[in-house]
Amino acid sequence: MSVWAATFLPALVRREHASLVAAMLAPAAALGMAIILNLGLYVLIGRDPAAVLYAMLLEPFLSWASFAEVLLKAGPLLLIAQGLAIGFRAKVFNIGAEGQFILGAIFASAIPVWFPQATGQWIWPLMLLLGAVGGALWASITAFWRVRLNANEILVSLMLSLVAAQVLNYLLLGPWKDPAGFNFPQSVMFQSDAVMPTLIAGTRVNVSLLITLALSLVAWVFMQRSFMGYKLKVGGLAPRAAGYAGFSEGRAIWLSLLIGGLVAGLAGAAEVAGPLGQLQRSISTGYGYAAIIVAYLGGLHPIGIIFSALFMAVLYIGGDNAMVSANLPIAAVRVFQGSLLLAYLVAVAFVRYRIEWRRPYHRSQP
């Protein structure tokens, strides 16, 4: 019988209780594993690991200017990850935040593109609002197919991201191209009222950071205290218990995707109404995908996500540094991100499971 195959092999045995120690250690252990793995890679490709480590993980903290860039980078990651984490806890896997982010940027840009002469402090708040609506609309396509036809939301949302990128291309190469832009695929530069006020003088950090932190607080209340968040968690942990209590699965899917799309769209709007000041192709830099890692690395917990978003932003800024100072290839940051997620998933398995080395025995059922 198959029992023999398991002889001498390690087996994952479910713990009776989730291990609190393992849960606390998992992010740190994952970080440690990922650093060791990547340092090994740097040695293999002939770079100085100490220099890379310094440039990647320390330099971002060593000057106010670079730390401000970290904060700027952390904003969209944090915002998107908070929304995604809510869905992930309901086991609704929205992998298409990138597309929702792009649609948010497009919707927000509509005002300055169509009304470049408009003035007034109402412009940028309206742009943020429109961005959120755009992201939510894009996500609602996925929700609709999932609820109506049971189409897998992972595939639909992911593929819709590719569609979103093409919509962006079309606009920037066609109707929305800046007539005075030397044929570059970008919109006009936005008027100053279409850009959010700066928060910290001398840096690019703007008021969206405050909005993001406030929404993190809202996410915390929603997931830890509200009945609606509770229903989503029940649906994620025990779908049959949700059915038994009469919590609608369809509503949970709609809610999860709409929240995810809303904040991703908001983040996209904050990019064009913030550091970019125009709609360009480079808005899509993979925030929507990196936020998935941020969400999981933060344990899908609103507070944990604040730290993981900061860390991921450090990695972005530090990776740029290391490309210059330690001659690291451009893919290195992606590799680090990927290995970090992998290491985390391995580490988090030990929260609910432990390894047991099966000793040989002679059990055979008649």
Place this chain on the structure above:
Amino acid sequence: MTPPLLSLRGISKSYGQIRANQAIDLDVAPQSIHAILGENGAGKSTLMKLIYGVEQPDEGTVVWNGEPLSLASPAEARRRGIGMVFQHFSLFETLTVVENIQLVVPGGKTELAGRIRTLGQDFGLEVDPLADVHALSVGERQRVEIIRCLMTDPKLLILDEPTSVLPPQAVKTLFDTLRRLRDRGVSILFISHKLEEIRTICDQATILRGGHVIGTVDPRDHDAHDLARMMIGRDMPDVMPALAMPEGEKRLEIIGMDYTPDDPFATPLSGISLTVRSGEILGIAGISGNGQGELAALISGEAMLKEQRDRIYMMGRDVGTLDAAARRRLGFAFVPEDRLGRGAVPEMSLVLNTVLTAHPFDLVRRGLINSAGATAFTSECIRQHDVRASGPDAEAGSLSGGNLQKFIVGREMMLSPKLLFVAQPTWGVDIGAASAIRRRLIALRNLGVAILVISEELEELFELSDFIQVLHHGMLSPPLVTRDTRPEDIGRYMIGAHASPEKVPA
């Protein structure tokens, strides 16, 4: 006195902190039917695993036929003449009877088929060797299991709760077989918690409680009450008297319901009709897998009919289009047969599991969970229903099955329902707690609650119900008045042989 066939002295076995068996002494005489009697968790299963070689004892000695015995595996146990039939069968459904037996017994098909027929005639174990197992009834499958054990010519046969899966008629046949086996020289260890059965068939009974042997008696010298007292260590609580109630209003009515599930392995239902009135308990009898799960989901609203109109009424309203939450709002409460993952979320605390269905009881304020209220509700449930847990914040998954059952039953009872539906109210619950649950059900009935109970335990239904209907192959018998009905009448419906028309209440 003849020397015992099997003799255990000072057998102990611990699993971590839990001392499952402590200093067990047991003598099984040749040619006897020996009962091992005890509640869930008394250590019966552990002891049988030690005797059958599945596990090895920490301490103690085993003497078999006058020689010391130390078993490394069940295979060795079988070679030495010890066979066991487990409660859950291990047969391949896609193979025939003889093919299943060929997997463990050497020999050609024709030869084995011949031996199966001979054994069948000798011991009243008739079964067609060439039949596919999936086409056999539960009773026939059990016969195949027993035949498979007899093929190796055992001196001792262990049967783990053999009657729990059988209708009453099949129990009689099984007992005939066991007596014949005993008379041909096979001793039988009969594990059970059903007292009357033990008094009917066993020559000796060893009573276990909390991992200790309480005593060995001749069960025919004691009445069921005595045996129960030895088993649970105190007097059996009295049965709650059911008050005579005037005929109440209809709280649940199902009219000619047909259901074809999407899942090809689920049981279709046809022509289901039943009525539960205020102040009465309707029991649904039948062996699991005859449509109980499908019926329960349709009543609770977890599954929906395709033709929704005019089939299911609750509190006088057509609820065919209402989901589970809307039905609960009408005053419906439900204890499902699976506790973990359906009746409770294992990873969540008891407090949060209270919120699952008790949220309308002011446990949600302005969209936020009222933790103080939920904790108070949970503590009250723990106290009233004697739930053994470290506190309201214990994870549901950390409770034993019986305690979680008490919690879920308690929670649903505290919702002050108009219609309470309980599937398998006392599964895995010890006798004391089971009788407490039954008393509370009858007390609720006396207060005018309409109660529907699905149970596999006939005794339980006879204790609880005013009426009994039997579910067999997705069809429901007419309602039988419990006090005018004998278990054998129910049994006929359980195996699909329709009884003579019974009195049908208005």
